Amino acid sequence: MIKAALAAVALAACTASAFASDTRYDILTFSDLDGWETDDHAAALRVFNDTCPDMKDVDWRALCAVAQSDPGPREFFELFFRPVLISEGRPALFTGYFEPELNGSLRPTARYRYPLYREPPEAREQSPWLSRREIETGDAMQGRGLEIAWVDDSVELFFLQIQGSGRIRLPNGETIRVGYGGKNGHEYRSVGAEMVRRGIYDLHQVSAEVIKNWVRRNPEEGAELLLHNPSYVFFRRIDDLRPELGPRGAMNRSITTGRSIAVDPAFVPLGAPVWVEKDGADPVRRLMIAQDTGSAIKGAQRADLFMGTGAEAGRAAGRLKDPGRMLVLMPIQRAYALAPDAI
Structure with a gap:
């Protein structure tokens, strides 16, 4: 198994992704990784195994086969990978995201009046389609049966769209889950950055909770502020996912x-192991797996850490905005193809 994997990795070296010429690749050793020895490599390997069968390139698929043959976790990563520091001029930034829980109903009422929509067919056929302002203030979605559910808080719905998935608690105590179902094709614009531009807050003061509280204290100005982001996310109902997952x-x-973590797939292959060294008030030194993306996650050193489900996870995610660095664990020959001067 190991010999076959090494052969496949070598054959795939020429398929290493081509990145922009101003991107820098530095190959480090595992001894350069702060805290590597004390991490739970078995936990990271279990998560890697969750998604590696869906990776397409031959070298990744070969290593996935080895990963699923019950190797020693730390030895597996050290034998088949090299840590690559990818940089393109911007400092590292780690933020957090979570799975929100909203109160909602399958029917509109006086309380539950803010709809979650499925994607209309014309939004799939035309990009960009209508903006957030046009969707929310116009009648393009009316009377078409595109509603999945209605919730009681427009601000939480806005942030549900940013997170991309969540749970809706129904009045009878049941819960449904919704996931990303498409978007209108407009670029994401940060309302936090807009608040800084308008002089409402300084950059270091802005967080998800700060934005929510300000919008609720200033309902008219707040509603207009949220329309500053023209991007709009549609959802789909998910009924085949166990509640504990x-x-x-x-x-x-x-x-x-x-x-x-969520990453920019222009730099980090989805499914790849990523060593995270997040600084700040609650430092993280951990091997994580790049299994998600986000419209605001752009750059080689940009990542969103998944913090869990519910309000407490949301508060933790909202506070997270820290520097540090991350290194992508690349198959050995792929790593050296990206950084030939390191040979």
């Missing part, structure tokens, strides 16, 4: 609290 990420598999 995390939401599905971009690889259409459940993601794992504390081990899954």
Whole structure:
């Protein structure tokens, strides 16, 4: 098994992704990784195994076969991978995301009046389609039966769209799950950055909770502020996911609290192991798996850490905005194809 994997990895070296010429690749050793020795490599390997069967390139598929043959976890990563520091001029930034829980109903009422929509067919055929303002203030969605559910809080619905998936608690105590079902094709614009531009807050003061509280204190100005983001996300109902599992990420598999991250796939292959060194008030030194993406996650050193489900996870995610660095664990020959000067 190991000899076959090594052969496949070598044959796939020429398929390493071509990145922009101004991107830098530095190959480090595992001894360069702060905290590598004390991490739970077995936990990381379990999460890697959740999604590696869906990776397409031959070298990744070969290593996935080895990963699923019950190897020693730390030895597996050290034998078949090399840590690659990918940089393109922007400092590292780690933020957090979570699976929200909203109160809702399958029918509109005086309380539950903010709809979650399925994607209309014309939004799939035309990109960009209508903006957030046009969708929310016009009648393009009316009377078409596209509603999945109605919720009681428009601000939480806005942030549900940013997160991309969540749970809706119904009045009878049951819960339904919704996931990303498409978007209108407009670029995401940060309302937090807009608040800074308008002089409402300084950059270091802005968080999801700060934005929510300000919008609720200033309902008219707040509603207008949210329309500053023209991007609009549609949903789909998910009925085949066990309640104890995390939401599905971009690889259409459940993601794992504390081990899954969202990355920019222009730099980090989905499914790849990523060593995270997040600084700040609550440092993280952990091997995580790139299983998700996000419209605001752009850059080689940009990542969103999945914090879990519910309000507490949401508060933790909202506070997270820290520097550090991350290194992608690449198959050995792929790593050296990206950084030939390191040979």
